[in-house]
Amino acid sequence: MNSFVYDIPTKVYFGENQLGNLGKELKKFGSKVLLTYGGGSIKKIGLYDKVVKEIKEAGLELFELSGIEPNPRIDSVREGIAICKKEKIDVLLAVGGGSTIDATKFMAAGAFVEHDPWDFFVNDAPITQALPIVSILTLSATGSEMDTGGVISNPETQDKLGRQGRPMLPAVSFLDPTTTYTVSPYQTACGSSDIMSHILEVYFNLNQDLYMLDCFMEGLMKTVIKYAPIAMKNPTNYEARANLMWASSWAINGFIRGGKQQAWSCHPIEHEISAIYDITHGLGLAILTPRWMEYCLNEKTVSKYVQFGINVFGINSTLPPMEIAKESIERLNDFFFNQLELKSTFTELNIDDSNFELMAKKACDEGVIEGFIPLNESDIKKIYEMCL
Amino acid sequence: MNSFVYDIPTKVYFGENQLGNLGKELKKFGSKVLLTYGGGSIKKIGLYDKVVKEIKEAGLELFELSGIEPNPRIDSVREGIAICKKEKIDVLLAVGGGSTIDATKFMAAGAFVEHDPWDFFVNDAPITQALPIVSILTLSATGSEMDTGGVISNPETQDKLGRQGRPMLPAVSFLDPTTTYTVSPYQTACGSSDIMSHILEVYFNLNQDLYMLDCFMEGLMKTVIKYAPIAMKNPTNYEARANLMWASSWAINGFIRGGKQQAWSCHPIEHEISAIYDITHGLGLAILTPRWMEYCLNEKTVSKYVQFGINVFGINSTLPPMEIAKESIERLNDFFFNQLELKSTFTELNIDDSNFELMAKKACDEGVIEGFIPLNESDIKKIYEMCL
Incomplete structure (x- = not known):
C-alpha cells in the first residue's frame, strides 16, 4: 500500500x-x-x-x-x-x-x-x-x-x-x-459512461490498496448504474441528476485513487479515436471499456472482475470465478448498450480499421501503457479490432 | 433533498x-x-x-x-x-x-x-x-x-x-x-465504535438524500466491521490500521452528510455519561447505540434498518422487514460485544440509575433531540434504563 x-x-x-x-x-x-x-x-x-x-x-x-x-x-x-x-x-x-x-x-x-x-x-x-x-x-x-x-x-x-x-x-x-435537466438522453448516457470509465480505470488495479476506497468506488458505480437510465427517461428527476452530478466529481477528484499508482488505459486509447473522428468521448469509452476488460481477463486478473461482479452487479458469488468475471462484462455491456442505448461498435460510427495502426502507436507513445495489465501497440490494435 | x-x-x-x-x-x-x-x-x-x-x-x-x-x-x-x-x-x-x-x-x-x-x-x-x-x-x-x-x-x-x-x-x-500500532485492543475497539457511531448518526435518517452517500456510508461501516477485529488481534497489520485511520476521517468530516439536516442522538446522550463517570466515549457509544436503534424501531422507521441490514451485514433481503431490522441490531450487538469484546451494560461499569434523570435532562437541554426520531427527556431516560 x-x-x-x-x-x-x-x-x-x-x-x-x-x-x-x-x-x-x-x-x-x-x-x-x-x-x-x-x-x-x-x-x-x-x-x-x-x-x-x-x-x-x-x-x-x-x-x-x-x-x-x-x-x-x-x-x-x-x-x-x-x-x-x-x-x-x-x-x-x-x-x-x-x-x-x-x-x-x-x-x-x-x-x-x-x-x-x-x-x-x-x-x-x-x-x-x-x-x-x-x-x-x-x-x-x-x-x-x-x-x-x-x-x-x-x-x-x-x-x-x-x-x-x-x-x-x-x-x-x-x-x-x-x-443538467436539458441535457439530452444521449449526452446523459455519454457523460455517465465517462464517469463509469473514470472509476473503472482506478478500480481495475492489481495493487493492494485501501478496501474502503474500493467500497466507495463500488458505491459510485452503483449510483451511476441506478440513476443514469432514470435521468435519460425522466430528465427533470432531481434525485437522478444530483446523484450523477456529485458522482462525476468524486469519480476523478483523486480521492478514490488513494495510494494506487497506475496509468489509465481506456482514456488514452479512446483519445486517439475522438482526436481523428471527433466522436463523443463517453461513447468511445463505452465501446472500448468492455472490450478492454475482455482483453485483460486472465487467471491472474480474474479476482478483480469477481469483486466487481459481486459487489456492483450482485452476481451470485458461488459461481466459478471465470464465470462471474464474464458475466460482469456482460452486465457492463448491458448497461452501456441496452440501458444507456449507446451504439456498441465502431462500424456503426463509420470507423474502419484504416487508422488503427497509427492510433495504437500514438496511444502508447512511450511503448507501453502501464495500466491494469501492460498494453503495447499490438495489444491496443487488437482491442480496437474487437470494437469493429 | x-x-x-x-x-x-x-x-x-x-x-x-x-x-x-x-x-x-x-x-x-x-x-x-x-x-x-x-x-x-x-x-x-x-x-x-x-x-x-x-x-x-x-x-x-x-x-x-x-x-x-x-x-x-x-x-x-x-x-x-x-x-x-x-x-x-x-x-x-x-x-x-x-x-x-x-x-x-x-x-x-x-x-x-x-x-x-x-x-x-x-x-x-x-x-x-x-x-x-x-x-x-x-x-x-x-x-x-x-x-x-x-x-x-x-x-x-x-x-x-x-x-x-x-x-x-x-x-x-x-x-x-x-x-497506531501500539494502540491497545481495547482502545482500538473504543475508537472503532466511535467511528461506527459517527456514521450511524448520519445514516439513520428519514430524509431523502443522495443515494451515493448512503453507499459510501455503507462502505465505511463495512470497512470498520472488517478491520477493527483484525487490528485488535494483529496490532501491526498495516492494512487494518490504514483502513481504520482513513475511515475515521471520512466518517465525520462532513462529506457523508451532504444536505441532510438532523441532530445527532447517541453522542449527546453518551456525553452525559462520560461527563459524570469518565468512561471512554466509544465504550459508552457501543452500549447505547444498539439500544437507541431498538428504541427507535417502528413501522415508520423500519425501512432504514432494512437497508442497513442488507447492505452492511448482507442479511437475506427476502425476510420480512421487521425481521431484517431486528437481525441488523443483533448483528451490531455482535460486532460491539463479541467482535470488539466491549462490555455491554452500564451495570458492568458500575453505573446505576441514580443520575439518569439528571443526565436525560441535560442531554436534551432544549427539550428534545431532533434526531432520527425526536427524543425527549423521558425517551432518553428509557434508553439509559435499557443499558443497565
Whole structure:
C-alpha cells in the first residue's frame, strides 16, 4: 500500500439556488472576470442571464469568450490567454461542461507564460501558476469541476492530449443538478459512461490498496448504474441528476485513487479515436471499456472482475470465478448498450480499421501503457479490432 | 433533498514516512510552534523525538504543552491559550488522538478572544478566528483531524459539551497508520465504535438524500466491521490500521452528510455519561447505540434498518422487514460485544440509575433531540434504563 497526499480544497456549492453566492466568491479574487462558455446552450436555459446579473450586481467587470467546442481546441485556449493578458483578468468563470472547464484551465495557466500553450501538452512545459478558476457545471461527466486536469485537441496534428497541473484546480465550483435537466438522453448516457470509465480505470488495479476506497468506488458505480437510465427517461428527476452530478466529481477528484499508482488505459486509447473522428468521448469509452476488460481477463486478473461482479452487479458469488468475471462484462455491456442505448461498435460510427495502426502507436507513445495489465501497440490494435 | 456547501480543505499526508513534510508545512504559518500532546505515549513510540527533530531542523521555535487528558478538560484549554498569548504562537501542532486535537482547537480559537473559553460552550461565544492547526494523529476514532468540532469537559459543572467552528479545521494532518500500532485492543475497539457511531448518526435518517452517500456510508461501516477485529488481534497489520485511520476521517468530516439536516442522538446522550463517570466515549457509544436503534424501531422507521441490514451485514433481503431490522441490531450487538469484546451494560461499569434523570435532562437541554426520531427527556431516560 502506498502513501499519498490528499489535497482537494475546491469549495462546492451543491444544489439549487446557490448562485447568490457567486458574486462574493468571484470578488475574493479581484474585479475582472472572464466568462467562458460554449455554444450558447447556457443562454437557452437562462443560466447566462442569471450569471451576468450576479456579476453585475457584485460590481465586477465582465469579459466574455464563447464558442468553446466539445473536444475543445488549442485555438480557443490561445484566444482566452490573449484576453487574460490584454485585459489583466483576475479570475476565470467557466460555465458549461468539461470541455469549457478544461479549456479554461489552460487559459488560466497560459496567462502566466510566454510560450504557446500547446507546449503544456507536447513539451512538458511546467505549470507553476494559474489564474483562479470558478466553475458552474452544466454536464455531469468529466469531473473537471474538481480536478487538476484537462484534455485539449489540436486538429492540425490530430492530437488530443491530457495534462494535469495543480494550480489549475478550480477554487470554487457550483453544482446545480437542475442545470443538467436539458441535457439530452444521449449526452446523459455519454457523460455517465465517462464517469463509469473514470472509476473503472482506478478500480481495475492489481495493487493492494485501501478496501474502503474500493467500497466507495463500488458505491459510485452503483449510483451511476441506478440513476443514469432514470435521468435519460425522466430528465427533470432531481434525485437522478444530483446523484450523477456529485458522482462525476468524486469519480476523478483523486480521492478514490488513494495510494494506487497506475496509468489509465481506456482514456488514452479512446483519445486517439475522438482526436481523428471527433466522436463523443463517453461513447468511445463505452465501446472500448468492455472490450478492454475482455482483453485483460486472465487467471491472474480474474479476482478483480469477481469483486466487481459481486459487489456492483450482485452476481451470485458461488459461481466459478471465470464465470462471474464474464458475466460482469456482460452486465457492463448491458448497461452501456441496452440501458444507456449507446451504439456498441465502431462500424456503426463509420470507423474502419484504416487508422488503427497509427492510433495504437500514438496511444502508447512511450511503448507501453502501464495500466491494469501492460498494453503495447499490438495489444491496443487488437482491442480496437474487437470494437469493429 | 437539501442543498449544501462542501468545503474541506484540510491537506492530508497519509502513510508512512511522511513526517519529512512537517517542517515545510509548519513554516508556512510562521516560526513559533506550540506542540500539544497527552500523557507521553508519543514519547514511548518515538514519535515525540521525530517531531522535535523536524521542528528543529526547520529552524522553528518550539513551545510545549503536555498532559492533555482523555476527555480533555477546559483547564488544559485555558493553559494552552495562555501560552499562545504570552509567546505569540504562530501555529499549533497537536500530536495525539481526538482529545489532544480537540483541546488544541479551542486553544487556537481562544487565542483571539478575551473571554473564558468555556463561553464557547455555554454562551455560544462566536468563533471567528483561530490560529492554524497542524495535527499528527495517533488514534483512529474521533475524526478531529479533518473536522471543525471538538468536545471539552468541565469537571466543576460535570458538563461535557461539543462545539463546531469553521476556523478550527486543521490545515494539515499527518495520518501514519504505523503510529497506531501500539494502540491497545481495547482502545482500538473504543475508537472503532466511535467511528461506527459517527456514521450511524448520519445514516439513520428519514430524509431523502443522495443515494451515493448512503453507499459510501455503507462502505465505511463495512470497512470498520472488517478491520477493527483484525487490528485488535494483529496490532501491526498495516492494512487494518490504514483502513481504520482513513475511515475515521471520512466518517465525520462532513462529506457523508451532504444536505441532510438532523441532530445527532447517541453522542449527546453518551456525553452525559462520560461527563459524570469518565468512561471512554466509544465504550459508552457501543452500549447505547444498539439500544437507541431498538428504541427507535417502528413501522415508520423500519425501512432504514432494512437497508442497513442488507447492505452492511448482507442479511437475506427476502425476510420480512421487521425481521431484517431486528437481525441488523443483533448483528451490531455482535460486532460491539463479541467482535470488539466491549462490555455491554452500564451495570458492568458500575453505573446505576441514580443520575439518569439528571443526565436525560441535560442531554436534551432544549427539550428534545431532533434526531432520527425526536427524543425527549423521558425517551432518553428509557434508553439509559435499557443499558443497565
